Amino acid sequence: MNIITIADDLRVILRGWFNANHILLTGPETVLIDTGHARDIAQTLHLLNEAETPAETLTRILITHAHQDHIGGAATLCQQSGATLLGHRWLHYAITQRRSDWLGPVWPQEAPLPPIHPVHEGEDVNLGRYTFRVLHVPGHAFEMIALYEPTLRVLISADAAHDGDLGVLAPEMEGIGCVPQAVESVEKLMALDVEVMIPGHGVPIMGRERVADSLKRTRQRLMSFITNPEKRMRHLARRVFLYQVLLHQPVDVETLRRHSLNVRWFTAYSEQLGTTPDAFFDTLLDTLMARGLILRRPDGLLVSPIPA
Ligand SMILES: [Zn+2]
Structure with a gap:
């Protein structure tokens, strides 16, 4: 299994481009960030077992945004664990209102999701043994959040920034403002002091200079989307x-x-x-x-x- 240890009680289970990466926070509790694709829930359960954090041990599940590759399987995992579900204050609205069938088939959630405990821009949220600041990073998805931990200088960037890239921008679903919003979201991330960036897809980027360069390239790409739609x-x-x-x-x-x-x-x-x-x-x-x-x-x- 492809599991990367970032720090004590902070690990990343690398998935791929169909399933988002899972981030695991252990210690006083077990928190899972992003649950992968509903189609691949069996594999997700297997990976959680391999990481010695089986579904039953999860206490909280945080979803960065309501795309199928990040939230699929959340219902099953919440059901098996009784975990509390966390997400941005607009996560519920996104789940119920977004027409994601525009991009392809939509998997129905396996079971109803439990109520979402909302988190807000600028809020500090304790996850495992760390305190993360919630950053609202709309663009790719209006409800998307990134998380920043200032002592380790770890940034969980979701699909707001991959290595020199980012998740797709679809004005058809998110409105024409989504491109400039994505620029501002990346600029918000560029203002942070980051040592490790964990993207929603792809391997973590290690080292302050590499992270800065990666975000700079993402911003450049975005600016080229503005000048050349x-x-x-x-x-x-x-x-x-x-x-x-x-x-x-x-x-x-x-x-x-x-x-x-x-x-x-x-x-x-x-x-x-x-x-x-x-x-x-x-x-x-x-x-x-x-x-x-x-x-x-x-x-x-x-x-x-x-x-x-
Ligand atoms: Zn996404």
């Missing part, structure tokens, strides 16, 4: 297309094409980018294959080598 669209298209491959793999080209042409964002973006859905599909497939992010197996089926 088409770039933002292509970024979303590549990410969501890859997500579809991870969802359906191993998959043949025509099945993948059928799935793609059925998803709303796909036809909408091909139109906005002045192409046909079929040509858009071919371009995306070629681009991602050229980058080695999608491979054709000897049996002809497509798979992605990136961790799910």
Whole structure:
């Protein structure tokens, strides 16, 4: 298992791009931050066992934002543990109001979620043996939070910042303000003194200079989305297309094409980018294959080598 120890009682279970990373805080209690994808709950339960924090031991579960790869499985884990659920004050509103089917199929929650204990911008929240400051970082999702621990200088950045990148920006769901909001959110993170950044996806970034450089690159990318909206669209298209491959793999080209042409964002973006859905599909497939992010197996089926 890919588990990274950041400090005493602070570990990261690395997942991939289909499931968000899990962050585990132990000591006086066991807190889990982000629960992965509902489809992969069996794997999540297995990983929690391997980390010697089985579901029954969880006392609190904090969700950074209501996307399927971060909140899926939360209902099951809350049910098995009786854990309290924490999230930003708008988490409940996001769960009930966001139309995330625009990006692809939505998994129903396995059971109803318990009431959410709300956390707010600027609040200090004790998690395990640490006190984290809550930072509201809208853009990728209006209810998203990051968490900062000033003694270890650890930043949990969720999808507001990956290494030189960030989660997709979809004005169709979040409004046109989501791009400038994402810039301000990254600037908020850049103002912190950070030694370790734990992103929602990808490996933690260690060292003050590397973190600063990573956030600077994320901000640069975002500014290029402001000056060149088409770039933002292509970024979303590549990410969501890859997500579809991870969802359906191993998959043949025509099945993948059928799935793609059925998803709303796909036809909408091909139109906005002045192409046909079929040509858009071919371009995306070629681009991602050229980058080695999608491979054709000897049996002809497509798979992605990136961790799910
Ligand atoms: Zn997300």
